[in-house]
Amino acid sequence: MRPLVTAVGLLLGWEGLVWLTGAPPYILPPPSRVLTVLIERLDLLLAEALWTAAEMLIGLLLGLALGAALAVAFAASAGWRRWALPLVVASQAIPVIAIAPLLVLWLGYGMASKVAMAALVIFFPVVSTLYDGLRRTDQGWLDLARTMDANPRAILLQIRLPAALPALASGARIAAAVAPIGAVIGEWVGASAGLGYLMTLSLARGQTPLAFAALVVLCLLGLALYHATDRAARRLVPWQSQGE
């Protein structure tokens, strides 16, 4: 309830600021105007939101799968770790915004380049949290498994991996939170659909209230994705969320 009060307070302050300064709507539209546009252009906004949501969701699934596979490979084999882990870390030193134009160049203006961008920002938190989780298995469990003559593969799949699922769950939450970044950056650089595309287009045409409305929808979309992921993560590790 409290954050809602804060939000309403901020919106009122914003409305008052516009009223006091008399700023034109193409510079700073008041929240009331944004709301009006949001309702009037709802069809357009929803259509673009659907496109962006698809990009985010496919990117999230792809990033999760890629990240999880890499983390398991790193945990399973020292060879993989030595040859590829430094590269994975180095890949994060390149700002995704710098390679966005390249991805658009290679994969086109369609959905593929945005999915790739989202997957690119998503896979790293997944790799690093899951790999961390895989390395921190309770020594007692590992000892117990050794006295039971378990081979390394069985230990990885039946003990280390399930034990690391809470870590994967927090990686997935971070991934869901950054997924919109990847998708929207991709749309800014070059696209023919999506909320990011709508924002750049309407700003260029002086339709700032529409850009704000797209931003609001994007924000709600991000929140929905985060909460859906959070719920899925809790289902994945019921023994962790029981006490919460």
Add this chain to the structure above:
Amino acid sequence: MTSLVVAPPLLVCRAHIAYGDRRVARDLSLEFPAGRTTCLLGRSGVGKTSLLRWLAGLLPGATQAQPIAFMAQSDLLLPWLSVLDNVLLGYRLRGDAAALRSAEGRARALLDDVGLAGRSGDRPDQLSGGMRQRAALARTLCEDRPVVLMDEPFAHLDAVTRFDLQDLAARLLADRTVVMVTHDPLEALRLGHHIRVLSGPPLAAGEPIEPSGPLPRDPADAALLGLHARLLAELRGQPT
């Protein structure tokens, strides 16, 4: 219940035990008699746990002399498996589907023995501490190994629960070669055919003490209380 014919003795012959950089034992020779429970008693830091881990083949350079089942201080139940699946963990890890199927009946019988028959489908976090340790005992016995190593298995439990579990363990561990590390002289007196007081480092074992009477012994027995005082005195006499 048990399908064992004869449990073998466990022999330690001129062993060198090191834990990290720490030398725990040099030239240590010990015999744990077959089919008996030997309790190892000693103050913290003498290397009891290192000895047990060495016996279990868990220290670098150590090899497991023979198949053993290991029970630690914490229950080590896997939170994502049901109680039954935890009891069957060894079979699941070894991945032999036929052995897993045939062991299920035994696992259920063991859960019945430890009083958890109705809880086999529950997750461990739904059990109390005492129940969890009983499930761990069932898992240890389900391995059906002739030698059982136990590292202070009941140390975390409250006095009454511990007492109950000692009774249960004495009944279910009969005929196996058991090595149990404990801090508690009374526990050693209730559960050990033989008690050896450890000192060190370097690790050395005192002469075996063999209290009379069947297990679990009655703690109200006057002879037992006399031995309790003697064991405490012996432990206190050691430098720390």
